[in-house]
Amino acid sequence: MNEATTTDHKKTGVLDKIDHLIAGLEEVIMAVGVIMMAVNTIANVISRFIFNHSIVFAEELNSIFILLVTFAGIGYAARHGRHIRMSAIYDALPVRARKILMTIITAVTAVIMLSLAWYAVQYIISLYAKGRVYPALGIPVYISYLWVPVGFFVTGIQYGLTLIKNLQEDEIYLSTDLREQDAQEVEV
Numbered sequence: 205m206n207e208a209t210t211t212d213h214k215k216t217g218v219l220d221k222i223d224h225l226i227a228g229l230e231e232v233i234m235a236v237g238v239i240m241m242a243v244n245t246i247a248n249v250i251s252r253f254i255f256n257h258s259i260v261f262a263e264e265l266n267s268i269f270i271l272l273v274t275f276a277g278i279g280y281a282a283r284h285g286r287h288i289r290m291s292a293i294y295d296a297l298p299v300r301a302r303k304i305l306m307t308i309i310t311a312v313t314a315v316i317m318l319s320l321a322w323y324a325v326q327y328i329i330s331l332y333a334k335g336r337v338y339p340a341l342g343i344p345v346y347i348s349y350l351w352v353p354v355g356f357f358v359t360g361i362q363y364g365l366t367l368i369k370n371l372q373e374d375e376i377y378l379s380t381d382l383r384e385q386d387a388q389e390v391e392v
Contacts, residue, residue: 278359283381317356
């Protein structure tokens with residue numbers, strides 16, 4: 205093995221470790237978010253049934269958990285090639301055309317996701333400046349929206365990495381570790 209290959213392998217190893225760490229963090233965030241949402245909802249139902257009153261902050265808390273799960277989930281979906289694909293025309297194309305189209309799709313999607321992350325940061329800054337707070341929880345609204353740019357950013361990075369993978373490899377990749385061929389075998 206030559207020195208360049210060893211250096212590339214080390215870089216890939218570090219990137220893989222970072223990607224694996226982010227994936228694990230996303231999974232924990234989504235699992236905890238869904239569990240907390242369920243606990244909050246069940247507690248609110250029990251409170252309404254037993255005490256005839258809802259928990260004051262339950263709706264606000266669930267909206268925060270929904271934001272958390274949704275925007276942690278988009279990066280997770282991109283990482284595992286589980287994003288929505290409209291593939292009627294794509295599937296009818298020859299392999300070379302699909303490869304070109306997938307490369308364009310991942311590039312455009314990466315740019316859009318990173319742009320949305322930037323706009324989300326601008327929105328959070330405006331929320332911060334307005335000083336809005338959740339009435340029942342009393343916490344600033346901008347805090348709950350911090351997950352939005354993080355989710356868009358991670359998703360943009362995932363699509364960027366998929367773009368690089370498609371540029372480097374002959375096969376078509378739906379995500380950094382999911383080849384189109386493997387995804388078709390799973391669907392059948």
